[in-house]
Amino acid sequence: MAEVLVVTSGKGGVGKTTSTAALGAALAQAGQNVVVVDFDVGLRNLDLVMGAERRVVYDLINVANGDVKLQQALIRDKRIDTLYLLAASQTRDKDALSEEGVRRCINELRARFDWVICDSPAGIERGAQLAMRFADLAVVVSNPEVSSVRDSDRIIGLLDSKTMKAASGERMEKLLLLTRYDKIRAGRGDMLSIDDVLEILSIPLLGIIPESEEVLRASNLGAPVTIANAQSAPARAYMDAAKRLQGESVPMTIPSGRQTLLTRLFGRRAA
Amino acid sequence: MTIATRPPRHSFRFRGRNFLALVLRPALPISGWLGELDDWLNRSPGFFTGKPLILDLAGVGLERADIVGLIGELKTRTIRIMGIEGVEASVLDDTLPPLLTGGRTLGAVEVAEAVSPPPAAAAAASDQVSTSDSTLPPVTIPGTESNRPNKAPTASAITPLPAQARQVASLLIETPVRSGQAVINTDGDVIVLGSVASGAEIIAAGSIHVYGTLRGRALAGVYGSETARVFCRRFEAELIAIGGHFKVTEEIDPQLRQKPVQAWVTGDELKIASLEQTDKETATWRKSS
Numbered sequence: 310m311a312e313v314l315v316v317t318s319g320k321g322g323v324g325k326t327t328s329t330a331a332l333g334a335a336l337a338q339a340g341q342n343v344v345v346v347d348f349d350v351g352l353r354n355l356d357l358v359m360g361a362e363r364r365v366v367y368d369l370i371n372v373a374n375g376d377v378k379l380q381q382a383l384i385r386d387k388r389i390d391t392l393y394l395l396a397a398s399q400t401r402d403k404d405a406l407s408e409e410g411v412r413r414c415i416n417e418l419r420a421r422f423d424w425v426i427c428d429s430p431a432g433i434e435r436g437a438q439l440a441m442r443f444a445d446l447a448v449v450v451s452n453p454e455v456s457s458v459r460d461s462d463r464i465i466g467l468l469d470s471k472t473m474k475a476a477s478g479e480r481m482e483k484l485l486l487l488t489r490y491d492k493i494r495a496g497r498g499d500m501l502s503i504d505d506v507l508e509i510l511s512i513p514l515l516g517i518i519p520e521s522e523e524v525l526r527a528s529n530l531g532a533p534v535t536i537a538n539a540q541s542a543p544a545r546a547y548m549d550a551a552k553r554l555q556g557e558s559v560p561m562t563i564p565s566g567r568q569t570l571l572t573r574l575f576g577r578r579a580a
Numbered sequence: 581m582t583i584a585t586r587p588p589r590h591s592f593r594f595r596g597r598n599f600l601a602l603v604l605r606p607a608l609p610i611s612g613w614l615g616e617l618d619d620w621l622n623r624s625p626g627f628f629t630g631k632p633l634i635l636d637l638a639g640v641g642l643e644r645a646d647i648v649g650l651i652g653e654l655k656t657r658t659i660r661i662m663g664i665e666g667v668e669a670s671v672l673d674d675t676l677p678p679l680l681t682g683g684r685t686l687g688a689v690e691v692a693e694a695v696s697p698p699p700a701a702a703a704a705a706s707d708q709v710s711t712s713d714s715t716l717p718p719v720t721i722p723g724t725e726s727n728r729p730n731k732a733p734t735a736s737a738i739t740p741l742p743a744q745a746r747q748v749a750s751l752l753i754e755t756p757v758r759s760g761q762a763v764i765n766t767d768g769d770v771i772v773l774g775s776v777a778s779g780a781e782i783i784a785a786g787s788i789h790v791y792g793t794l795r796g797r798a799l800a801g802v803y804g805s806e807t808a809r810v811f812c813r814r815f816e817a818e819l820i821a822i823g824g825h826f827k828v829t830e831e832i833d834p835q836l837r838q839k840p841v842q843a844w845v846t847g848d849e850l851k852i853a854s855l856e857q858t859d860k861e862t863a864t865w866r867k868s869s
Binding site: 433455459460462463465466467469508509511 | 755778
């Protein structure tokens with residue numbers, strides 16, 4: 310039975326697209342059949358992070374409107390056989406998506422894949438609501454910072470009222486993915502602590518992704534961070550999160566990068 | 581000393597009493613409206629059973645014969661009308677329900693399905709509470725789901741809380757109240773077991789009790805009740821109001837942050853104090869309150 314997962318946050322720039330790509334790739338690396346779907350119509354990014362921007366012919370809107378078959382729009386990843394991308398349209402806007410079209414498209418994807426991962430646009434408007442509408446499970450991405458946490462809280466409220474699951478009286482499962490976590494700054498008290506965030510949002514923790522330049526490097530390379538540098542701290546954190554999604558129990562740790570003399574000195578001085 | 585010798589007589593006293601009634605406001609054409617009503621009844625069979633119903637005919641301008649026909653149609657759907665509003669008195673006679681005037685609208689209400697939805701939806705209920713032209717906030721019923729298009733036939737309806745809830749007017753929310761959500765109880769207290777997020781709002785005619793952290797806004801005694809209070813286990817509120825007196829974070833002693841506190845009105849002032857302190861100095865605050 311396929312699991313439809315929405316990656317959402319409310320606030321922009323917290324790491325939804327990065328997390329979609331990294332979780333999708335990590336699940337596919339574990340042998341699962343995965344499709345990542347970009348719902349950010351008009352501002353698509355997932356194709357760039359996946360390194361498939363030159364291969365996009367048809368997109369989500371074409372499929373949702375029934376212009377083309379799903380098969381024609383799916384882009385297979387060149388590195389991992391079981392990873393596919395369904396891109397968003399860059400030239401249309403979010404009104405071009407109909408709820409019925411999205412429902413049909415998600416149902417088709419459900420039949421083909423183990424995991425359907427929907428990358429939600431920022432905001433709480435129609436686009437974000439369509440991305441979450443048919444999901445079974447939500448990954449709420451948040452930075453340890455007050456505005457991001459408040460927006461995540463707002464999104465959790467929407468997940469509890471606007472999704473099909475909520476409308477049919479079921480409980481919508483929500484998991485927190487804390488991204489851009491910086492141990493040193495948290496230690497100094499510049500950021501909200503993990504406990505603070507968990508206390509405010511009161512949903513289970515899926516993983517903590519450390520702040521790392523590897524993430525930026527990977528997206529510039531056009532590869533999910535779990536593929537670009539599987540040994541890096543964020544990649545290991547995403548892989549742990551992917552294992553938790555598959556039901557494995559993995560102890561919650563915050564992986565750190567290999568410490569060079571320079572970072573050690575730097576870290577000590579900063580602390 | 582005189583002893584009353586008159587035989588005991590039953591005193592003949594009248595009492596006024598307020599009840600909440602549901603108002604049905606048909607729209608033209610009546611046949612189309614009845615169709616919508618049928619759809620609604622299919623989804624919520626038995627919704628009107630045992631509920632007091634008023635028919636508001638203002639704006640539809642029906643003749644007497646049409647009114648008789650409409651009431652007949654409603655009767656076939658087992659909907660009984662206890663009064664009619666918004667027509668000339670001369671139109672109605674003894675065979676029709678009595679004319680009512682002077683009704684006060686409580687607000688547009690998102691009516692819950694007759695089947696009882698899960699309580700988990702309660703907090704989500706008022707995410708999109710719609711307010712009518714009235715000045716009072718709408719009643720939020722536990723289990724109402726804002727995304728159901730079920731307002732159709734009762735566009736300006738007032739509904740009483742479900743029979744059980746009417747006796748216990750407090751509203752219990754077992755989930756956290758998320759940013760952007762509003763929980764409103766125009767009949768009594770609101771009790772929240774979880775936290776109230778920054779950007780969320782609790783509005784109650786009575787007191788507000790929050791067993792988690794209160795980070796949002798709490799407005800108690802919104803109809804002017806100054807005996808209402810606000811209690812919370814951990815205080816980080818953006819705004820506290822009781823019966824029109826209010827304080828925002830800036831005006832509140834920072835010492836109280838993250839403490840269990842209560843807020844009440846004494847004289848013309850809204851006071852906020854730590855509950856721990858209250859415990860130790862019960863005598864002093866009793867004097868002042």
